[in-house]
Amino acid sequence: MRQSTVRIATVILLTCLFSRIVYGQTVLTISGEVTKPFSLQAADLKAMPHAEVVAKDKDGKNHTYAGVPLAELLKQAGTTTGAELRGKNLSKVVIVKATDGYEVVFALPEIDPEFTTRIILLADSVDGNPLAQGVGPYRIVVPDEKKPARWVRDVKAIEIRFASK
Incomplete structure (x- = not known):
């Protein structure tokens, strides 16, 4: 009985490790009211131009x-921005x-560079180091927000919608 439990645990562990190796890249999806919904792998985000905020x-x-910058990701997805944002x-x-x-x-104008000078960032590092596990x-x-309540950790998806449907 005990030997079969060990085998099952080993199979589960190996399956998890294998899936982590093969499927381990984090995927971020952007969807909803956009013209070009897409998913990004970690390498895609790393290759994009980065900005810094303190x-x-x-x-x-x-x-x-x-x-x-979140605005750049939304722009690539074909989100309504700039002059169309009215x-x-x-x-x-x-x-x-x-x-x-x-x-x-977030209201879309909070992110759009034609409405604000603040840069909301999809961060992948802090103080020159990758984000800690559980944060990134x-x-x-x-x-510039008094409370970091909208600082979402471990982001997996971004969806654009109309406020009321």
Whole structure:
């Protein structure tokens, strides 16, 4: 009985390791009210132009985060931006989802460079180091907010929707 339990545990462990090797790249999806929904592998995000922001984290200290501006990701997905962001398009929201089910909402104009000078970042590093496990591999960083409640850890998906349906 005990030997079969060990075998089952070994098979499960090897399956997990194999799937981590083969499928281990983190995928980020962008979908919803966009013209070009897509998924990105870790290598795709790493190859994109990065920006840096300095922001105060929960520890009360300033840290330098690097990553891809959220506005750039939305632009690549064909999200309504710039001059098109008027009328009913102003009611679009961006929902950022974490692997643990946590979700936050941004109004699309909060992200669009024609409406704001603030850069909301999909960060992949902090102070020159990769994000810690459980925080990354991707984290939304929102500079200048009093509370980092919308700093989503372990981001897996970004969805654009109209606020009301």
